[in-house]
Amino acid sequence: MLGRVIWTRRRYLALPLLTVLFTTVSCSSSEELAAPSPTGEAARHCRALQKALPRSVDGLKRGTAEPVSDFTAIWGDPAVKLRCGVPKPDVLRYGNEHYNPNPEAAEVNGVQWLFEKQDDGYRFTTVLRKVYVEVTVPHDYAPEVDVLPDLAGAVTRTVPKGV
16 A cells, blocks of 8 residues: 555656656757857858748748857757858868769759758758858658748848859
């Protein structure tokens, strides 16, 4: 009988704690995202892009990336992640082991994007712009390319064409 009473007490103590933890996790709208560190003109373009980004992409509501940065943004859960001011992708760096002289790329609403298949979706990076903008889309949102039209307007208005 004593063993049953102890179990009951533990169960009742654990339930509120589990409920609080579940609520916190399921309502969270933030996610860890390493922020790039562009400087000068690139940083100015990225800050302008941050202000122009839409509240939703492909129906996914914007959340908060952690740490908060002028160079990152997220939407949905799992998160579609945007980073502005990233380095030139390895597949575009001549001499790099991942270099590809003919990478998969396409134009979406006036913005050229490099497509890179990842384990859990795709990474898209702007090309032919003064700043590289990277968007990672989990396979949960296939076809992953569907987020790009919602981002194209902000990119064309804030990140000038360049090489």
